[in-house]
Amino acid sequence: MPLISTIAKVHRWALYTKHPLFARAVAELDATQWYEPERIQKRVWSRMQSLLAYAYKHVSYYRQLFQEQHICPQDIRNPETFQHIPVLTKRLVRENQKSLLSDQIDMAKLIQNYTGGSTGERLAFYQDQNYWFYNAADKARCFAMCGYTIGDRVAYLWGADYDTPQGKMATLRDRLTYNRIWINVFDLDKSKFELTVERLQRFCPTLLIGYVSSLTMLARYLQKHRLTIPSVHAIESSAEVLTLSNRKLIENTFVCQVFDRYGCREVGNIAHECEEHTGLHILADNNHVEFLTAAGQPVTGGNMGLITVTNLSNYAFPFIRYQTGDLGRPSDRICSCGRGLPLMEVVEGRTSDIILAPGGKLLHGEFFTHLFYKLDAVRQFQVMQTSRTRLLVRIVWDNHPDAATIAFLEKTIHEHGDPQFEIQFESLDRIDKSASGKFRFTISEVPLEF
Numbered sequence: 001m002p003l004i005s006t007i008a009k010v011h012r013w014a015l016y017t018k019h020p021l022f023a024r025a026v027a028e029l030d031a032t033q034w035y036e037p038e039r040i041q042k043r044v045w046s047r048m049q050s051l052l053a054y055a056y057k058h059v060s061y062y063r064q065l066f067q068e069q070h071i072c073p074q075d076i077r078n079p080e081t082f083q084h085i086p087v088l089t090k091r092l093v094r095e096n097q098k099s100l101l102s103d104q105i106d107m108a109k110l111i112q113n114y115t116g117g118s119t120g121e122r123l124a125f126y127q128d129q130n131y132w133f134y135n136a137a138d139k140a141r142c143f144a145m146c147g148y149t150i151g152d153r154v155a156y157l158w159g160a161d162y163d164t165p166q167g168k169m170a171t172l173r174d175r176l177t178y179n180r181i182w183i184n185v186f187d188l189d190k191s192k193f194e195l196t197v198e199r200l201q202r203f204c205p206t207l208l209i210g211y212v213s214s215l216t217m218l219a220r221y222l223q224k225h226r227l228t229i230p231s232v233h234a235i236e237s238s239a240e241v242l243t244l245s246n247r248k249l250i251e252n253t254f255v256c257q258v259f260d261r262y263g264c265r266e267v268g269n270i271a272h273e274c275e276e277h278t279g280l281h282i283l284a285d286n287n288h289v290e291f292l293t294a295a296g297q298p299v300t301g302g303n304m305g306l307i308t309v310t311n312l313s314n315y316a317f318p319f320i321r322y323q324t325g326d327l328g329r330p331s332d333r334i335c336s337c338g339r340g341l342p343l344m345e346v347v348e349g350r351t352s353d354i355i356l357a358p359g360g361k362l363l364h365g366e367f368f369t370h371l372f373y374k375l376d377a378v379r380q381f382q383v384m385q386t387s388r389t390r391l392l393v394r395i396v397w398d399n400h401p402d403a404a405t406i407a408f409l410e411k412t413i414h415e416h417g418d419p420q421f422e423i424q425f426e427s428l429d430r431i432d433k434s435a436s437g438k439f440r441f442t443i444s445e446v447p448l449e450f
Helices: 002-017 019-034 037-058 060-068 090-095 129-145 168-180 190-203 212-224 242-255 365-371 403-417
Strands: 111-115 123-127 154-158 181-184 207-212 234-238 257-264 268-274 280-282 287-292 305-312 322-330 378-387 390-395 422-427 442-444
Touching: 002 129, 019 129, 037 060, 090 123, 111 207, 111 257, 111 287, 129 268, 154 190, 154 212, 181 190, 207 212, 212 242, 234 242, 242 257, 257 280, 257 287, 257 322, 268 287, 268 305, 280 403, 365 378, 365 403, 390 403, 403 422
Parallel strands: 154 181, 154 207, 207 234, 234 257, 378 442, 390 422
Antiparallel strands: 111 123, 257 268, 268 280, 287 305, 305 322, 378 390
């Protein structure tokens, strides 16, 4: 079809011609995923040594750490010696933000990013151009695993203001250039589900991307009203744990395969399912992943471990042995797809409850995560819905309670959530994890009436 062909050409130009570094990253990652595992590991450790040498020379946090631990970067050549480097936690990132920055970068060219993450702890950090090209290339590779090709229509059930185009002109430009639309799932009620379905039916996306809970709610709505979106050929789920029951519900409703993706804003895509669905391929040629015990040792015997990631692309603000706060299980299986990328089991540790507002609006748990992104005064948060009208916002402050921050939160929750909410703020020294060891940053005690 001429229109699709034209859009495909525009899309390819926007990504490849305009950004040659992106094209190079795409070519590299497209090739390396098919290498033998040993060849991938050899390349990983070559990139790792370059990163470590740079961090020692130009990042004061790592220079001091390596000197204190008597670590010489050129001696780190394999997983065994790599374990000598202490892990990086969210607390350490927050406390050492300035010293984690390279002394060779231009701050004007960096992108500041934020996360609330599955632990509910707000974090601010920086990413350079090299990271963004590799991150985009990795995203394109993940899309290809779903069967996506340049020019296909993509629809996002998303809610991150930092990801979505802002304003009519930016939205139009994004639509024409990348052939995609964004649907805000932070602001859904029953009437808006109807509009969402109509919009998706008009747009006819081939690939649908969304939070697990949003995809699940949409599937239930479609089933209840006996509606379909026949154009969807594949679905990519993200941000939350994809349970077997939710996978079956989504696949049966849309009559297509679901491809699960695991990643975080700090390091980008970490693992993704291929067409064989035998687990998630660790995208090891861009993010080196370890699974550690609480004592910091590699897990054995197929046990669950703390997911610890080293991003190989971001030199401006290196994340070396960074603990994401999530749990996962490494796999010894070899995938029949032919990729040499290792496999991991389903991620555990990400659960976000949907908040049912008094007026009927459904607030995704990520709504609150994004609400806290840029609040410097807040170290950690948790939102609990104790009744249809009552919210308890629990906060661990970085220094002391801040009245302006509380006023902002109350105003924003009332404006974008529901003005009928009765909000109580509670200041704490710490917020404990659940009995399962997981941190839930939103908890609802109200049944979801859907």
